[in-house]
Amino acid sequence: MHVKRNQPAAILWLVAIATVTSAAWAAWYLTIGMDDVVRLRYVDRYFGASATRTVDGRFIPAKELGNSDYCGHCHTDIFHQWDASTHHFSSFNDPYYRRVALDVAARRGPEALKFCAGCHDPLPLLSGEMPLDNLETWSGNAGITCLSCHRIVELHGRGNGGYSVSPPTLHPFALTDRPFMQQAHKLLVKLTPFLHKKVLLKPFYSSSEYCVGCHTVRMPGAINGAAALVVQDESSHGEQGVPAGHAPAQTGTCQGCHMPLVRSDDPAAHDGFIHSHRFVGGNTAIPTLNRDTNQLQAAISMLENGIVKIAIEGVTVSDGCDKHDARRCERHAELAIRISNPGVGHAFPGGTADSNEAWVQIGVRDALEATLFTSGTATAGQELPPGTYTLAARYVDRHGVRTNRRTTSTEAVSLEATTVLEPKEERVLHYNFPVPAGTSFPLAIEARLNWRKFSPGFSEWVFEGRAVEPPPVTLLGRAEASFPQSAVHQESDHVTPITAVVDSAVSPGLRR
Amino acid sequence: MSPRSLLSLILLSAPAYGGNWNVPVEARNLQNPVTVTAGTRQQASKLFTSHCQQCHGPLGAGDGESQKVSYDLRGIVVKLTDGELYWKITHGVGKMPSFAGALTDEERWLVINHLRSLVAAKSGFTHKSQN
8 A cells, every 4th residue: 555655756756767867868969979069169260251150169060050851851841942942052062153163262272162151051161171172072062951041140241141150959869860769859849849949040030131141242352353342232122122012922021022921731830821941033043954843933933923024115117217317218116115123122133143144035027927126036045146135234354354154253353334123123225126118017016024044155164065954034024016007107307206105015924 | 579678679770860852743753864875874884983882882782982871772773763863863862962063964864874774783684775
């Protein structure tokens, strides 16, 4: 009887002893038992031109920050979205970045790559593995992993990887290879989800400043051998937000468009929605190379969502001679095209605006299908013809030669010109072309605004003759107009103003 | 077997965690566009030697020089479609890096052809060449 009376107390004692023992063992496991996660203190000069740091002045082993597929065991949807994203393919597993990085290393030495690594290769940088003597390492091809972002605890400066990472406070068995202990880890996380959330989510993660930490780049002299140069700037426009009625998620932040809410039963879902971790933007090149139709379609859907527009503003066809130019005694047409950026919260194109291609394509045919005028006609893999109006930032190197590759590899020293569309900016372009005698009316006019991630010339340089699928041409906007005979201007002694405005139809959502 | 021995066996003999290898359906059904010829076979062999052999060994048995893996690749390859292999080489997972930057689309398919030839060699069959 005496023994039976004390049974509950004995069980409680046993549970208490087991708990204390487990906790002590877990503490040992996390600190002393795993010699491969012992952190070494670094000296500040290790980071070179990079603004990235760790909070405690110690390296963080790549294994601690790179366990993304393990996160995917519970956060399956989020993992698969990230897995396809350009955040995953940001490192030496991005052939475009790899080529540029190799070029920078050849010109400026491998130490220079630390400047790029804060945003492209956080694992090798934060773990002290740089400079890399082998590009085929696991960490050098891991990209921006879950914990690379979810352990950022401080932002400093605006851009250039100005952030600090804290080593993750891992639950026991977080890094184990053994399924049994993985189950124990899962259980621990599920028992204390508030700790998991507190460790991995910070209030500033929903702000634009978080993204700007990497999406604004001032190239330092250590890279271009001259004065610092802003080569990417998504920081100065984010606050303006996006006018209502354009994109589906309007919050005025980067995340509002690039991490829209999508349906999911992921454990992180709120009311059945998570923020997409596809980080969709204009990069159609990487999913094309990876044959990832889901990611490619997500990017195309965003680009086709009417974020930039094109319209036929007006057409004038005049008969007779131009009083300013006696040689122009032929019927000629003047076409006005309006392009605008109503829906992008930053300049368009953003990102690597020197190697991206956005351009205006014009086609004019008469009633018998004869082509009267074309501009900017190109298909995937084809160079744009001379005279094409492009939206781009054009840089020159120290010799004044225009760069046709990434600014870092060409050591750009100055911005020669920019034709990017600022948020809400509108611009009217004028095209003039002859209309020969005998042309059959009405004229059919078509204007397109096209997008291609990376120019063919840049791709050719990247792959050095190796065959790859060229990035697709995506149709951002389209307008059509018909110009009848009755609208031809009869006066011949002056340049006709654009008065014959005809109907135009912008049809975003159509694809070539 | 005592309970203690059983627990030890479970803990020690459990297979190493193999990563999150769930391949999307679309990727699983991708078709290999590269046909096997004498030329492509040689190219594929070179790619395997330079990118895969150091971990997987010359025949895929897991006896690489720099970092051994704990399984025979040929036993896994035989269970997977070309699309699944392509996806895994592209994305990498667990301890295997992504090869999307090192190998072009075509080169990844070539490596898959080579993996198939390793399986065929092990089982005594040879790949038919198309010239």
